[in-house]
Amino acid sequence: MSFNPLPTPRLPARRALVLALTGSVLLAGVAIAAETQPAAGSAHPELWPQQRSPIAPDPKLEKRIDALIAKMRVEEKVGQVVQGDIASITPDDLKTYRLGSILAGGSSDPGGQYNAPAKAWLQLADDFYAASMDTSGGKYNAIPVIFGVDAVHGHNNVVGATLFPHNIGLGATHDPALMGQIAVATAAEMRATGIDWTFAPTLAVPQDDRWGRTYEGYSENPAVVRSYAGPLIQGLQGKPGTKDFLKGAHVVATAKHFLADGGTFEGRDQGDAHIDEATLRDVHGAGYPPALKAGVQAVMVSFSSWNGVKMSGNASLLEGVLKQRMGFDGFVVSDWNGHASVPGGSRENCVPSFVAGVDMIMAPDTWKGCYEHILAAENAHTLPAGRLDEAVRRILRVKFRAGMFEAGKPSTRGVAGQFELLGSAEHRAVARRAVRESLVLLKNENKVLPLDPRKTLLIAGDGADDMMMQSGGWTLSWQGTGLTPQDFPGAQTIGAALREQVGKAGGKAEQSADGSYTTRPDAAVVVFGETPYAEFQGDLKVLAYRPGDDRDLKLLRKLKAEGIPVVAVFLSGRPLWMNREINAADAFVAAWLPGSEGGGVADVLLRDAAGKVQHDFRGTLSYSWPRTVLQSPLNVGQPGYDPQFAYGYGVSYAKPAKVGALSEDAGMDLATLGSETFFTRGTPATGWTLRVQSKVGKPRSLSQASGQKDAPDVAISPVDYKAQEDAWRIEWKQDGEIAFVAPRPLDLVRETNGNVMLLVTMRVDVPPKRQGAELFMECGPGCSAALPVDAAMANAPRDAWGKVGIPLKCFSERNGQMGQVSVPLGWKMPAGTVLSVHEVGFGTDAQHVLECPAK
Numbered sequence: 001m002s003f004n005p006l007p008t009p010r011l012p013a014r015r016a017l018v019l020a021l022t023g024s025v026l027l028a029g030v031a032i033a034a035e036t037q038p039a040a041g042s043a044h045p046e047l048w049p050q051q052r053s054p055i056a057p058d059p060k061l062e063k064r065i066d067a068l069i070a071k072m073r074v075e076e077k078v079g080q081v082v083q084g085d086i087a088s089i090t091p092d093d094l095k096t097y098r099l100g101s102i103l104a105g106g107s108s109d110p111g112g113q114y115n116a117p118a119k120a121w122l123q124l125a126d127d128f129y130a131a132s133m134d135t136s137g138g139k140y141n142a143i144p145v146i147f148g149v150d151a152v153h154g155h156n157n158v159v160g161a162t163l164f165p166h167n168i169g170l171g172a173t174h175d176p177a178l179m180g181q182i183a184v185a186t187a188a189e190m191r192a193t194g195i196d197w198t199f200a201p202t203l204a205v206p207q208d209d210r211w212g213r214t215y216e217g218y219s220e221n222p223a224v225v226r227s228y229a230g231p232l233i234q235g236l237q238g239k240p241g242t243k244d245f246l247k248g249a250h251v252v253a254t255a256k257h258f259l260a261d262g263g264t265f266e267g268r269d270q271g272d273a274h275i276d277e278a279t280l281r282d283v284h285g286a287g288y289p290p291a292l293k294a295g296v297q298a299v300m301v302s303f304s305s306w307n308g309v310k311m312s313g314n315a316s317l318l319e320g321v322l323k324q325r326m327g328f329d330g331f332v333v334s335d336w337n338g339h340a341s342v343p344g345g346s347r348e349n350c351v352p353s354f355v356a357g358v359d360m361i362m363a364p365d366t367w368k369g370c371y372e373h374i375l376a377a378e379n380a381h382t383l384p385a386g387r388l389d390e391a392v393r394r395i396l397r398v399k400f401r402a403g404m405f406e407a408g409k410p411s412t413r414g415v416a417g418q419f420e421l422l423g424s425a426e427h428r429a430v431a432r433r434a435v436r437e438s439l440v441l442l443k444n445e446n447k448v449l450p451l452d453p454r455k456t457l458l459i460a461g462d463g464a465d466d467m468m469m470q471s472g473g474w475t476l477s478w479q480g481t482g483l484t485p486q487d488f489p490g491a492q493t494i495g496a497a498l499r500e501q502v503g504k505a506g507g508k509a510e511q512s513a514d515g516s517y518t519t520r521p522d523a524a525v526v527v528f529g530e531t532p533y534a535e536f537q538g539d540l541k542v543l544a545y546r547p548g549d550d551r552d553l554k555l556l557r558k559l560k561a562e563g564i565p566v567v568a569v570f571l572s573g574r575p576l577w578m579n580r581e582i583n584a585a586d587a588f589v590a591a592w593l594p595g596s597e598g599g600g601v602a603d604v605l606l607r608d609a610a611g612k613v614q615h616d617f618r619g620t621l622s623y624s625w626p627r628t629v630l631q632s633p634l635n636v637g638q639p640g641y642d643p644q645f646a647y648g649y650g651v652s653y654a655k656p657a658k659v660g661a662l663s664e665d666a667g668m669d670l671a672t673l674g675s676e677t678f679f680t681r682g683t684p685a686t687g688w689t690l691r692v693q694s695k696v697g698k699p700r701s702l703s704q705a706s707g708q709k710d711a712p713d714v715a716i717s718p719v720d721y722k723a724q725e726d727a728w729r730i731e732w733k734q735d736g737e738i739a740f741v742a743p744r745p746l747d748l749v750r751e752t753n754g755n756v757m758l759l760v761t762m763r764v765d766v767p768p769k770r771q772g773a774e775l776f777m778e779c780g781p782g783c784s785a786a787l788p789v790d791a792a793m794a795n796a797p798r799d800a801w802g803k804v805g806i807p808l809k810c811f812s813e814r815n816g817q818m819g820q821v822s823v824p825l826g827w828k829m830p831a832g833t834v835l836s837v838h839e840v841g842f843g844t845d846a847q848h849v850l851e852c853p854a855k
Contacts, residue, residue, distance in 0.1 A: 041309025045320040048281055049289045052327040055240045055401070065396045068141065069389055076140055078375045080392045081354065083148070083333065085364030086124065087112070091131035097371060098140055100395050102128055103148040103199075104157060105336065105364055106478025106534065107706060107718060107725060114477050114706050115159050115487050118193045118419045125194030125410035143396070144404040146252070148197035148333075152216065152474050153595060154182075154431070155189040155422070160489050162189060162427040162596060163471050167202060168573060169438035169592030171218035171622030172650075176231045178434060183235025185427040188249040192421045194410030196402065197252040199300060201232040203287030204257065208267030209623065212538025215472060215573030215593060217262050219622035221647055222286030229255070229287040233294035240295035246402035248414040255291040257302035257335060258322065259311060260284040269535050270303040270341075270723070280306060289326070297330035297398045301358060303338050313342035318357030331359040331394040336724045337366060349373045355384060359391035365720070423490045428597055435600025440590040440650045441617040442625070443659040448565045448586040450613055450653065451523050453505035453606045457498065458521035458564070460555060461528040462513050463571050464495030472573055472593035473534030478725060479683060480532030482706035491596035494527050494569065498602045505609040515555050524559045525605065526585070528552040529571030531703075537681040537726075538573065542629040545576040546686055547670050549743065556584035569601065575625040579644065579662040590621075613653055620650035628667030677841030678740055678824070681726045682718055687743030691823075692716075694736035701741070714738055719836055721761075721801060727838040729765065732829045735772070739826030740840060745780065746821045751842060752812050757805035758825050759843045764796045766834035773830065775850075777811045778823035785816035786828070788853055793833075796848075801838065805846025813852060 069077070080100035087108040089099070110120040125147050132145035155161035164170070164182050183201075190198060205225050206217040218225050236253040238245040246252060263284050264271030273280070288299075299322060302311040311317065312334050322328045339345050339353035339361055348369030350361040363370035377383045399405065407413045415421060441449070451457065463469040467488045473480040476487055492500075495511055502509040510517050515524065530545070546552070559566045568585035570578065573593055582588045591601055604615045625645035644662065651657045678685045684703055693699040694713030702708060702716070705728050709717035713734045718725035730738060748756075773793050776786040787810055806825070812818050825840060 041305065041307040041314060041316075043277060043280075043314075043316040043321050045316070045325040047277065048285070048321045048325050050325055050327075051289060051292055053329045054293055054295050055329070061397070061400050064400060065393055068143070068396060069392060071141055072392070073140070074378055074388075075375065076143070077388050077392045078371055078378065080143065080395050081360055081374065081388070082367050082371045083360055083362045083364075084367035086110070088365040089367060091127040094128060094131035094145065095134050097368070098132070098143070099145065099367060099371070100143065101146045101148060101197075101360060103362065103364065105724070106150060106474060109157070112709065114482075118158055118160065118422055121158060121193040121195065122411050122417060129409045144399060144407075146197050146399060146404065147195050147410070148199055148254075149190070149195050150200065150474060151186055151190055151195070151198040152200045152202065153593075154186050155193065155195075156475050158189070158193055158422065159476065159487055160422045162423050162431050163475060163491065164431045165434050165438050165595050166215045166472055166573065166593040167218045168215040168623065169594060169619075170434060171224050171228075172440050172590075172592065172619035173434065173437040174224065174620065174622070175437060176227045178430075178437070179228045180231035180235035181430050182434060183232045184249075185430055187236045187251045188415055188421050189427065190251050191249050191413065191415050192418050194413075194416050195251065196404070196410065196413075197254070197298070198236060199254045199256060200236070201229070201253065201255065202257070203229055203255050203291060204262035205283050205286060206262035206267075206623070207283070208264070209543055209574040209576075209626070210267035210540040211262065211264065212269055212533060212540070213261070213535045214267075214623070220624065221622065222283045224622055225287040226290055229290040230294040233291050233296045237295060237297065245295070246297065247407070252297045252398060252402060254298040254300050254333070255288060255296045256300035257304070257311075258288070258299050258332075259302060259317060260306055261302040261304050264304050267539065269539050272305040272308060274307060288322075292326055292328055297401070299328060299330065299332050301332060301334050301338060303335050303341070310338075310342045312338040312353045312358060313345070313356045315356040323357065329394065330398050331391070332357060333360040334358045334362045336362055336364055337720070338362065339370070340366075351377050351383070354391070355387065359394045423596070428490070431595060432597040432600040432603070435594040435597050436603050436615050437618045438592055438594065439601065439604055439617055440619040440621055441587070441652060442590055442645060442649070443582055443585065443588040444651055444656060445586045445659065446565075447656065448523065448567060449605060450607045451525070451567065451605055452507070452611060453502040453609065454507045454611070455522040456508045456510070456519055457502050458515070458517050458524040458559075459495045459498050459509055459511040459527070460513060460515040460524055460559070461526040461552065461569075463527040463529050463569070464511060464513070464525075465493045467491055467493055467596070468532050469529055469571050470494065470593065470598060471532070471595050473532050473538070475532065477704070477706040479534050479537060479704055481683070481704040482702070488596060492598045494591075494594075494598035494601045497599040498525060498606070500599075501602050501606050505606075515559055521564055523565040523567065525567045525569060526552070526556055526559070527569045527571065528555075529591075530573060531686055533573070533683070537683050542668065543575070543577050543626045543631065544629040544666065544670055545572075545578060545581070549687055553580050553584060556581055560584055560586075567605065569605075575621070575623050577626050577629040577631075577666060579666075580664050582659070583662055583664065616654055617650060617652040620648050621645060623647065625649070627663075628665065629670070630667040676843065677839060678742070679837065679840040681723070681839075682728060684740065689741045691739045691741050692736065693739075694734045696734070721836070721838045727836050729834065729836045730827075732831050732833045734831050735829070737776075737826055737828045739776075739778070739823045741823055742821065746824060748808055748818045748821050748824070752808040752818045755807065755809065756842050756844060757807050757846060757849065758840065759846055760804045760806065760825070760840050761801065761838040762804060763801045763836040764793065764798055765836055766832060767793050767796065767798070768830050768833045770830050772828070773833070774828040775806060776823075776826045776828060777816050777821060778826070779817040780820045780822060783817050783820070785811040785814040787811070787814065787850075789850070792850055803845070803847045805849040807850070807852060810850065810852035814855065
């Protein structure tokens with residue numbers, strides 16, 4: 001393995017430094033004076049709040065750290081600063097490489113099972129702990145490993161855990177004390193399964209709702225985030241100075257993502273924030289002073305950049321602002337392979353990020369290369385003197401504070417093994433209250449709400465009984481898809497909750513997704529919304545809801561035309577332009593992503609059995625609601641700020657308000673937003689599915705790769721191309737087909753005549769070993785066209801990504817009916833073929849164009 005360390009001087013140990021990475025140049029020295037013109041992306045620490053750690057210096061603890069560091073081999077020190085993912089590292093690996101931390105990413109689970117039981121999590125934690133404490137052979141010291149997960153709306157990796165509303169909904173409650181209760185419950189459920197560190201809370205202040213992580217932010221208003229940070233941190237960790245701080249039923253918390261992940265240009269995930277330093281500090285940094293004051297022990301660095309400089313390489317912020325000016329004495333951890341995008345770095349080389357101030361490198365599947373690069377740099381004396389020891393000290397300090405050296409294996413700590421805490425009645429009651437208080441009533445014409453449960457109610461919409469839509473991303477899998485009702489034991493959908501309460505009150509509830517009914521209802525509740533997504537896969541170009549797919553709007557209008565009072569319940573991870581849907585409903589409720597307690601929605605929509613109001617609406621918007629699909633960013637308080645519903649808006653039963661008819665001018669022709677790309681960033685577009693059919697067995701439809709890697713016919717697993725799990729690896733274990741199925745037939749006549757191609761960003765991992773490879777399309781019953789591609793596959797470059805163009809006219813020439821295409825692309829491959837696919841769509845720009853084979 002080649003290694004090219006940064007050409008940095010060996011610096012004196014323990015010297016107070018402000019390090020600034022500009023491109024690949026490392027600058028060491030004193031802070032830039034405030035009046036000096038800064039370099040792009042270079043902060044002035046003296047302009048930031050000056051703080052000290054709330055935890056008083058502990059000379060005894062520091063002496064313990066000194067003694068341990070003095071005994072550690074350099075390999076052990078390097079191990080402490082590298083973190084690997086459980087999908088790529090085993091307990092046996094840990095015996096050799098002695099990593100200081102492991103994580104379970106959004107789609108990483110014990111045994112590769114997304115629905116692994118709680119006891120499997122606890123056993124895995126014990127196994128890794130035992131490996132880290134193994135001193136056989138006398139070569140290494142016993143240093144407990146710390147285990148981190150993304151418990152971002154409850155302990156959402158584990159089946160049966162309480163799923164709280166996502167942060168966007170919690171922001172609508174404007175209740176800091178409630179945040180503390182949620183954090184306490186989450187920490188207890190984590191500890192029950194042996195996990196001692198959460199990558200939460202997110203302190204982003206999203207300013208552009210096109211960002212796919214908008215729902216991870218509590219509000220666009222920094223004041224809300226500032227008020228939440230302290231209660232959340234202390235709920236998770238306990239209060240500094242108390243005996244149960246970081247112990248018992250508490251865990252280590254992480255303030256993330258430092259900094260301005262919610263301020264990137266056009267809301268692009270992992271993008272660049274084009275903002276001045278005052279905005280960086282006062283808006284996007286608002287949650288960090290209270291988080292540090294509450295004693296947060298870890299800070300995660302953002303993937304994103306500030307004025308062209310990657311946060312994971314910005315020493316002026318990591319060292320100068322966070323550690324020195326703001327007194328942070330815990331450790332800084334990077335995000336998933338975030339080091340790879342720093343100038344001078346790569347997936348294998350994490351040295352530039354480490355030098356810039358990242359103490360623990362999250363290298364989930366690249367941990368071995370990262371380890372080797374840091375080790376080589378230290379041995380070659382190209383790391384700044386003392387940098388490795390300083391990072392190790394910070395990590396050990398947190399482990400000592402958490403009592404990990406004395407606590408024993410995870411299954412013996414605090415509430416470990418008390419699986420009854422998962423989804424306990426007490427925790428679900430807190431979650432149900434959070435759901436009630438997060439709901440925002442945008443419209444209630446003619447006082448349709450609250451509904452009388454003693455009458456006849458129709459429950460409609462595809463979200464009424466869909467726990468995936470109700471819970472959103474980061475739920476049992478990274479993107480929150482591919483799950484079944486059985487994966488949510490004890491949870492209650494909104495539809496089930498409405499049926500239950502109506503039944504108890506003596507009324508009648510009928511449910512149908514399409515709005516059909518046998519008995520004319522007195523009112524209808526239509527539950528609909530976004531399908532689940534997580535980071536970057538959820539990014540939007542404009543704030544349009546399902547452009548080109550108006551089935552929900554048609555359902556609302558159908559019921560309204562029949563004279564039935566209509567209540568719309570909208571599930572979403574952000575505000576979207578919904579004026580047509582709001583006009584088509586008598587009442588419109590923004591329910592966000594409420595999680596496992598659908599009863600909280602029914603509590604507010606329905607009266608009790610005596611006809612009295614159970615709970616009024618208390619939530620108000622923590623994000624502005626757009627007037628058009630183009631209203632991004634909204635720029636609260638800036639000239640021209642004119643949303644459809646402003647920050648803080650929300651009506652209630654006690655305080656009704658007339659909304660009237662809203663303009664249905666979207667600001668652009670929504671027809672131009674057709675699905676140019678139908679598979680991207682590791683997921684099919686909304687409404688699209690992947691059909692898998694082998695020579696034997698029944699066909700199956702997929703919307704994500706989770707749970708398919710061991711399939712006996714066509715195995716599918718997520719792989720990394722440009723970002724985390726943004727491609728699928730498809731392995732034909734038997735002869736078979738896969739096909740992208742459109743949500744409705746496509747008219748591609750114009751595109752075919754215009755020489756448009758199917759564009760596939762792909763890689764041939766293993767070419768077909770015998771004849772029979774075909775590409776095909778389908779165009780209705782009995783209509784299809786196939787292209788033999790044996791020669792093309794045989795000549796394709798191996799193990800190299802490229803954008804392949806397949807002219808639509810190739811299918812037309814083989815009798816494809818291009819006006820009714822139901823499957824624009826499918827692959828028929830012999831057993832043994834392996835392809836990786838990143839993106840599939842329509843366009844004209846390809847690196848390699850397939851020649852239409854002769855008929």
